[in-house]
């Protein structure tokens with residue numbers, strides 16, 4: 001596990017973009033696993049800037065996103081498909097047909113989970129998975145529980161996650177209660193993992209997840225067992241660990 005510390009959010013974002021740029025440059029047809037949320041927005045902005053400067057080419061890149069709210073269509077403003085389009089895909093030369101997000105409107109829940117697992121396998125697995133971390137240690141929507149769920153599944157969101165995400169909805173009741181998410185095995189099978197973490201409010205979970213015991217009660221702790229993880233944080237997020 002390597003730790004990269006930026007002094008603030010922008011520097012953290014540039015460092016994360018460096019790692020993703022290296023992947024795109026060395027393997028132009030990479031499969032990138034992508035995340036939504038506040039943490040990677042700066043990383044996407046920086047990747048867009050590098051694309052606009054002519055330094056990056058996404059034309060052969062394929063992507064697979066971690067998760068999606070169940071019940072939201074891709075054109076709903078709070079859907080993760082909409083997030084990805086507006087924060088990244090619409091601004092680079094990626095072929096949208098090569099971008100994948102779970103279908104929030106799928107009626108056959110188990111069928112959609114199986115389709116997503118098959119899709120990841122058919123792409124040859126994930127070369128680099130970008131992650132954020134929840135205050136309770138969740139990755140994707142893998143919430144604390146007694147076991148690590150392996151594959152794509154539909155999950156009831158923890159109250160803390162609903163509260164954290166309600167800032168983006170008009171009212172808390174509008175936050176969907178369920179989501180599709182890749183499982184821990186899907187994430188751990190990625191050849192490289194890059195996690196972005198920003199802010200003092202994440203400092204406790206950073207210490208717990210990466211310096212505490214590996215347990216499904218802190219899902220991100222499993223990353224301690226992955227052979228190629230880069231944790232990219234700002235000084236505030238790293239304020240409770242000594243590097």
Ligand code: F6R
Nearest residue numbers: 035036037038039132133134140
């Ligand atoms: C988003 C995702 C979530 C977020 C996490 C942190 O696709 O999978 O696990 O990474 O909730 O969110 P932010 O970055 O908004 O603090």
